[in-house]
Amino acid sequence: MKTWKCIIADDEPLARELISDYVAKVPFLDLKGIFTNAWEVRDFLQKNTVDLLFIDIEMPGLDGLTFIKSYNIQPKVIFITAHRKYAVEAFEVKALDYLLKPISFERFLKSVNELDTKNTEANLRSNHIFISIDRQQQKIQLDKIMYIESKGDYLSFVLEDDKPLISKMTLKAILEQLPENFTQIHRSFIINQNKISAFQKDKVKVGEEWLTISRSFRNDIHFGE
Structure with a gap:
């Protein structure tokens, strides 16, 4: 629970x-x-x-x-x-x-x-989401998302074995659509915990990328438990 x-x-x-x-x-x-x-x-x-x-x-x-x-x-x-x-x-x-x-x-x-x-x-929702790209709804499989990066008014969805997808929306809006294995670690990053390959106190490795864990989120993240 x-x-x-x-x-x-x-x-x-x-x-x-x-x-x-x-x-x-x-x-x-x-x-x-x-x-x-x-x-x-x-x-x-x-x-x-x-x-x-x-x-x-x-x-x-x-x-x-x-x-x-x-x-x-x-x-x-x-x-x-x-x-x-x-x-x-x-x-x-x-x-x-x-x-x-x-x-x-x-x-x-x-x-x-x-x-x-x-x-x-x-x-228990579906294993995919839809995001708006070029005035159409693009389907993304959740297990393909490595991490999501905020870039101003846009989000970059970094995918496994595919090029990133860009959509105009906020981290808050997308976080409400994601299951619990997606965690915000910084005001600019949401990660898929299933894609973590290593972590330290202040950063986490998702695939081959090291991403910073900001101080405000550090106490809420327990990757090793």
């Missing part, structure tokens, strides 16, 4: 305490931080990576919805709020769920169990 690293952001002390207590009861959730506003979350995510964010919508200074809409590198999101009126907007930004206060543990558990189910289903 995948362990989901998560953080909580809510300006209400009782809400923070309740959700943290709920998280502690779920074995596949690993709480990495508790914050009182979105700015603190932003600062944390600039140096750390997590899988899941529980965030209130109405917070002073920067509300949760505006933060999610404006922040490019996002974990998955479950909104926490006392108001139903934001539900449509929440799901427009692809939130996993929308929990209304007061939140029961039963409702919380249903939400995170669904999260784990979706992760299992994602791992």
Whole structure:
């Protein structure tokens, strides 16, 4: 079972305490931080990576919805709020769920169990993806991808025994389509762990290429385990 690293952001002390207590009861959730506003979350995510964010919508200074809409590198999101009126907007930004206060543990558990189910289903998807190249959808077999490199607004898909393919998209967008054996090691690289031929603390060899593991991703990568 995948362990989901998560953080909580809510300006209400009782809400923070309740959700943290709920998280502690779920074995596949690993709480990495508790914050009182979105700015603190932003600062944390600039140096750390997590899988899941529980965030209130109405917070002073920067509300949760505006933060999610404006922040490019996002974990998955479950909104926490006392108001139903934001539900449509929440799901427009692809939130996993929308929990209304007061939140029961039963409702919380249903939400995170669904999260784990979706992760299992994602791992059982097809063995290929489609990417846009020259106004058409190009099929790529996942087991042929060595690594993916970000080059500005474009991605280079470095393939085994074939020339690279170039598509206009972001690392975040493609990572959401990939199974768990694909890991981001740097703001410019996603690697296929099945193609690793050697590794060190700060770099990994994929095929014949040595790629840097950035400090912000180093604690999340355990190739030798």
